[in-house]
Amino acid sequence: MVRPDGLPGEVPRAVGPRLTVKAAESSAMTVPRLRIDRISKTFGRARVLREVGLDLHPGEIHGLIGQNGSGKSTLAKVLTGYHAPDPGGQVLVDGTLLRLPIRPLDARAHGLAVVHQSLGLVNDYTVVENLRAGRLRASRFSRRIDWRHELTEAREVLDRFGRSVPLEAKVGSLPEEDRATVAIARAIQDAREGSGLIIFDESTRSLTRRSLERFYEMLDEVVSSGTAALVITHRLEEVVDAADRVTVLRDGCAVESGLPTAGLREADLAELVVGHRAQVASDVPTHRLGRGPAIVETEAVGDSPGISGAADVSAAHAVADTDRSEDPDGTAPADSNPPADSGTPASGTRPATIRLSGVSGKVLDQVDLCIEPGEVLGVTGLAGSGYEELPYLVAGARPARAGRFTVGSTDLDLTELDTQRAIAAGVALVPEGREHAGLAFELSVAENIALPRSQGHGGWKPVNRTAEHSMVRHWIGALDVRPPRPSMPVGKLSGGNQQKVLLAKWLATHPRLLALHEPTQAVDVGARQTIVETIRSAAATGCAVLVAGSDENELALLCDRVLVLRDGAVAEELTDRISPDAIVAATFTSAARQALRPSARAQAEAVAATDSDTATPANGIDDGTVAPDGAVVDDHDSITNSDTTTVDDTASAAENDSATSADTSGDTDGDTGRVERTDSGEAPASASAASLTGAG
Numbered sequence: 001m002v003r004p005d006g007l008p009g010e011v012p013r014a015v016g017p018r019l020t021v022k023a024a025e026s027s028a029m030t031v032p033r034l035r036i037d038r039i040s041k042t043f044g045r046a047r048v049l050r051e052v053g054l055d056l057h058p059g060e061i062h063g064l065i066g067q068n069g070s071g072k073s074t075l076a077k078v079l080t081g082y083h084a085p086d087p088g089g090q091v092l093v094d095g096t097l098l099r100l101p102i103r104p105l106d107a108r109a110h111g112l113a114v115v116h117q118s119l120g121l122v123n124d125y126t127v128v129e130n131l132r133a134g135r136l137r138a139s140r141f142s143r144r145i146d147w148r149h150e151l152t153e154a155r156e157v158l159d160r161f162g163r164s165v166p167l168e169a170k171v172g173s174l175p176e177e178d179r180a181t182v183a184i185a186r187a188i189q190d191a192r193e194g195s196g197l198i199i200f201d202e203s204t205r206s207l208t209r210r211s212l213e214r215f216y217e218m219l220d221e222v223v224s225s226g227t228a229a230l231v232i233t234h235r236l237e238e239v240v241d242a243a244d245r246v247t248v249l250r251d252g253c254a255v256e257s258g259l260p261t262a263g264l265r266e267a268d269l270a271e272l273v274v275g276h277r278a279q280v281a282s283d284v285p286t287h288r289l290g291r292g293p294a295i296v297e298t299e300a301v302g303d304s305p306g307i308s309g310a311a312d313v314s315a316a317h318a319v320a321d322t323d324r325s326e327d328p329d330g331t332a333p334a335d336s337n338p339p340a341d342s343g344t345p346a347s348g349t350r351p352a353t354i355r356l357s358g359v360s361g362k363v364l365d366q367v368d369l370c371i372e373p374g375e376v377l378g379v380t381g382l383a384g385s386g387y388e389e390l391p392y393l394v395a396g397a398r399p400a401r402a403g404r405f406t407v408g409s410t411d412l413d414l415t416e417l418d419t420q421r422a423i424a425a426g427v428a429l430v431p432e433g434r435e436h437a438g439l440a441f442e443l444s445v446a447e448n449i450a451l452p453r454s455q456g457h458g459g460w461k462p463v464n465r466t467a468e469h470s471m472v473r474h475w476i477g478a479l480d481v482r483p484p485r486p487s488m489p490v491g492k493l494s495g496g497n498q499q500k501v502l503l504a505k506w507l508a509t510h511p512r513l514l515a516l517h518e519p520t521q522a523v524d525v526g527a528r529q530t531i532v533e534t535i536r537s538a539a540a541t542g543c544a545v546l547v548a549g550s551d552e553n554e555l556a557l558l559c560d561r562v563l564v565l566r567d568g569a570v571a572e573e574l575t576d577r578i579s580p581d582a583i584v585a586a587t588f589t590s591a592a593r594q595a596l597r598p599s600a601r602a603q604a605e606a607v608a609a610t611d612s613d614t615a616t617p618a619n620g621i622d623d624g625t626v627a628p629d630g631a632v633v634d635d636h637d638s639i640t641n642s643d644t645t646t647v648d649d650t651a652s653a654a655e656n657d658s659a660t661s662a663d664t665s666g667d668t669d670g671d672t673g674r675v676e677r678t679d680s681g682e683a684p685a686s687a688s689a690a691s692l693t694g695a696g
């Protein structure tokens with residue numbers, strides 16, 4: 001069937017409203033909470049948003065999806081005033097036209113909150129400081145901050161999440177899931193009943209299944225008062241399950257705007273995202289290689305001295321020796337850098353089984369496992385079960401209490417392993433949290449990819465620029481990094497493209513063991529396929545791959561074998577029929593995944609059933625089929641915390657930033673020698689302000 005809009009694929013089915021009753025009533029009766037009309041944005045000569053239009057209704061959860069680099073984060077940043085849009089567009093909140101570029105104070109006054117992809121936390125601040133920044137109150141008498149009160153407030157906010165995050169820990173020392181929890185909780189605490197809207201830019205990406213379910217429970221509560229939410233995500237299942245409607249960006253254009261999600265499947269959304277049929281987890285064949293060695297497990301949960309943060313992982317890897325001169329049997333891949341770096345290991349590599357024995361960390365206790373060359377082994381479990389530690393322990397990035405790493409005649413004591421030795425032995429670690437542990441954002445794509453190979457044992461090695469250039473080009477091509485410009489600062493790439501660079505950086509070392517933590521986080525459905533294929537190609541050349549992940553879809557796509565951990569030990573091994581459902585069942589020891597937003601789904605299905613003959617058109621929801629009474633409209637007065645002492649005025653910092661972000665400075669394109677005009681105001685005035693505004 002040919003679509004009227006000329007796009008590939010079938011016309012999406014107009015399957016009737018899947019809105020919650022309140023959202024549907026509101027949409028029929030009220031002005032949109034947010035209306036974006038013809039918003040465009042150009043960086044230099046690249047137009048990354050093209051006349052985007054989108055309505056967000058009171059009480060709805062609206063998904064925003066699209067390929068990496070399609071402009072989702074840019075749109076979110078336009079809405080907070082971080083970017084000035086091109087002239088010509090409009091943004092209205094509850095019918096009120098906002099001045100463009102949006103002033104952060106205006107955004108705030110209209111109840112517009114954003115959790116940016118980078119989470120916007122200050123790593124050196126504690127959890128309570130991050131949660132309460134901008135809201136801290138001084139005692140009336142002493143004029144000092146009442147920390148007891150602040151702790152109570154912060155605890156209450158986190159309790160809603162049902163996740164215990166240490167309130168006085170520095171945020172930089174927390175695992176990604178806790179960091180995401182803090183950022184989301186901070187936005188949700190500001191939600192004002194019946195008004196405002198919250199934008200979540202890929203903020204759920206590091207939430208494990210339970211936390212995701214809890215997140216949507218909370219969000220459901222928040223939107224049921226009339227607040228609206230825009231959820232930017234690559235997890236299509238999240239959109240199908242939890243969003244009322246969805247907007248799809250492709251190359252900066254809204255190819256669908258406000259499409260009801262009722263009746264849509266992940267595959268439909270994938271097709272809309274990439275423009276053609278793409279593989280999703282439900283397409284994965286249920287048979288798998290299933291060639292795992294026997295597993296030995298033990299029970300008790302151990303304790304160990306504190307784990308050093310992952311923040312130093314990248315730097316340590318970067319300065320580590322890549323000569324592998326400590327490799328006693330000479331089986332480690334050589335540090336060759338062939339011009340046509342095809343991804344095959346250097347000659348002389350003899351694939352050998354990797355044996356990990358008695359591995360104990362903070363949670364892991366005496367775990368034994370083997371990974372065959374060419375095998376992709378997944379490890380998963382509930383948060384805190386220990387699976388997240390494994391990649392870091394084998395890469396020397398966190399201290400092990402005990403354990404050995406054996407491959408060929410190389411036998412390493414994990415308690416003495418550091419990142420330099422691990423790299424020398426052919427272990428590459430792709431950590432979670434690329435922002436603070438994986439990439440140097442100010443450096444170019446080429447510099448990041450070349451970093452692990454650029455330093456030798458005891459000093460700098462001469463660099464063969466030609467070989468390096470072709471190696472970098474090879475990996476940019478293999479992983480389809482967009483735009484394919486080696487000279488582009490990594491910080492200016494979209495999140496998914498940054499993830500591809502991170503992977504390229506370590507694949508380029510031709511590791512013998514590639515240890516990955518959440519490797520397809522924040523990548524779109526098409527890029528996920530590319531990454532999966534690239535990892536499998538590395539495996540096909542003899543690399544052993546260890547994937548620690550919480551995303552059952554990713555594990556099902558990628559792995560030959562999956563180990564499910566509980567309480568620091570291997571509890572189950574899946575060797576065949578590795579489907580997302582099988583992984584979830586083994587992880588939660590329950591039969592099925594819970595729906596993310598069961599109440600809304602039930603309501604939507606009921607509405608869809610009764611109104612099936614008056615189906616909603618694909619391009620809008622105002623079909624007048626829903627009874628008008630009970631619509632939720634709330635007036636929203638601007639908030640000014642005049643009676644509170646503010647320690648950090650994030651809004652004004654962001655405003656300061658947006659004032660300077662009017663496309664004035666040049667970004668030199670090293671490939672062409674051209675100077676391109678780009679947004680100069682990317683870095684807000686101070687690091688803390690940048691973090692707190694969250695953009696970047």
Ligand SMILES: Nc1ncnc2c1ncn2[C@@H]1O[C@H](COP(=O)(O)OP(=O)(O)OP(=O)(O)O)[C@@H](O)[C@H]1O
Nearest residue numbers: 043048068069070071072073074493494495496678
């Ligand atoms: N400050 C900037 N200067 C130049 N180009 C930029 C800048 N910020 C973003 N871009 C480019 O704009 C395009 C859209 O990026 P954006 O981050 O909005 O994509 P996205 O849809 O959020 O992608 P992802 O899903 O990977 O996060 C990308 O090509 C990106 O490289």
